[in-house]
Amino acid sequence: MSLDPHPNLTSSVIFGLGWLYLIQFVMNFAWTWRSLKKGTHHRVPKFFGGGEVPVAMWWGMYTALLSMVMIAHFTGFSSPERFLIQLPGWFKFFVDSFIADAKWYFGFCVGAFGLMIWFRRVLATETAGWLMLNGGVLFLTLSLTDWDFRQIVGKPDNVPIVAMLFIVGYFTWLYFNRSNENDDRIEAGLPPKEAEDNEKVLVWPDLVYTELICMIAVTAFLFFWGVALQAPLEEPASAVKTPNPSKAPWYFLGLQEMLVYYDPWLAGVVFPSVILGGMMAIPYIDFNKRGNGYYTFNERKFAVSVFMFGFLPLWVGMIVLGTFLRGPNWNIFGIYEYWDVHKLEALNNVNLSEYFWLYGLNTAMPTPASTDSGMRILGMILLRESPGILLTLGYLIAMPSIMAMTFLKQYAFRMGFIRFMVFSNLILMMAALPIKMLLRWAFNLKYLVAVPEYFFNI
């Protein structure tokens, strides 16, 4: 057999994964103990004989399984060529064939978001939370047996992003867990939980000590992280050696991803400004007085859904796409796929004006002659791009009125003119990204308005 240049498993990887299994083992051991203490039971389906078994039994079995896998890692690491516990090829192939495609990836993010809102009752229970946490850690651990996955996830600057996914997931879960409880209480005519047990306590010692403990914990965590993981330092800067791909810092990769769909003046300047301005405007457009000072979903469904949609699929989701899936030449790669510089993706996108004149009307595009005066050139350009210009203006000017007269009637009425205009334009701007994505995927649309002469492309 020839030497495998990218061995999926080496001794140190196997040994390292043993630690991850150890963590899962400890975590689930504690959970088993907890459910044993709680003594909850669970009904077995008739088919399996009916009756009741303690929930702790299932967790105990899973914990035992984890301990065996862990031992296998700690003892079997010396012979990686015979080590069996790794991801099956068909699974990698299956995941990659979906994830390495922007429309599937984004569709998945949006779909998961919708399901999360829809099934928030079930998903925010403790058991579901624990299952999801286990699933996430197990997926990560198993995926780490793959060489390509390790290359990208193991980059020192990418480690915090993996951590962030778990943390954001946890807090989203916590939010739904608490708001479900409050929503039940509110429905039963009770005040939210935050209103109870809300006596005044002295800041010293109650708060001061919490802060001290927090500070010590964060310091310890930073030292541990600093010692365990070396900060990256690549080759000295060179203005002539452009890396492929060239990426912005990870927290801006959502913006860089927008460059695929919009030109820099929009993706890099206008949209970021609108995002910041829009966020500042939130307190002045949300007229809903309820849900101030406690967790609730039902009392502010619209506000929370819109904000979460912006934060989860659009911001965090796009960062994940930009960090983990975008490779050489800004092509999309699967998480288990080799970053091949020669991967080709056919790109022949067409402008709306071309669709309109060339394919729709079957005539030539209006083109100014080189002898034309400035005004005439401008006129020709405007004529050429008129379909896109009309569509864009219609989107930004007519849509708010249509919204105000139809499904957002109540909002328009309560907000007043200026507030509603700001609000509806912000929503439309936010929707502009998914809309352009859809147009790209469905029609290979490049620009709605293409005026490269003036760097004005939409």
Place this chain on the structure above:
Amino acid sequence: MGSLMSVGDYIRESQIWKSVFRHPAPYDRRNRVVVMLTNFFLHLHPVSIKQNGIALSYTWCMGGITFFLFLAETITGVLLMFYYRPTLEWAFNDILALRDVTTLGVMREIHRWGAHAMVITVWLHMYRVFLTGSYKPPREFNWVVGVILLKLTLLLSFTGYLLPWDQLAIWAITVGSNMARATPFLGHEGPGFQFLNVGGYDLITNASDARFLLLGSKFVGEETLNRFYILHCVAIPLAAAGLIAIHFWRVRKDGGISQPL
């Protein structure tokens, strides 16, 4: 044991101790109140607070952790400044030395990971403030201050990214700052810059546009390093510190941590 106690008492009774702490140790209720009022570092806080306002499951402690990370970044950052010279000749080598030679070079790791962590905690803080509806009246303005702080946090991280002067650094900043040349009217590849001209001369060129202002040069070079160094170590931290002070002041003036009305 007894003698130890009396040593403690001796210290606490000494003139020096009493000159620093202007009250007896906070063992009883009265002195627990007094300590909050007389200690500079504690006077940020009120004397007493609703239980809900300090529940971790309510605030997630994310604003506090962000602030602590800001302090930790300041301390490690000042230590790094003793070693690091922002010039083409030295920047990369100084970072290399921090890694390979310098005692406590781990400060660089802590500074970098702390920066990543701060970006994440500031997002989570904002997430929690949104989800508890805490931006609603009377806290609208503090939310606005917060959004500016969020932007400053990202800019701090962005300007710091350049300083190691390795491939990762200059290309990330190149990609990021290339956007500026597409600024409408003010970037030399932005829509409408052609309209800003006087007698046929463009006012906006690659040596006078928004990107040039940011980089101090037509590409990421030594001037950029200097500009980013000053932004990173002086200008943005000062602005952020000032805004954080206002932010905290407003948390108190707006009636403390939000709670059900």
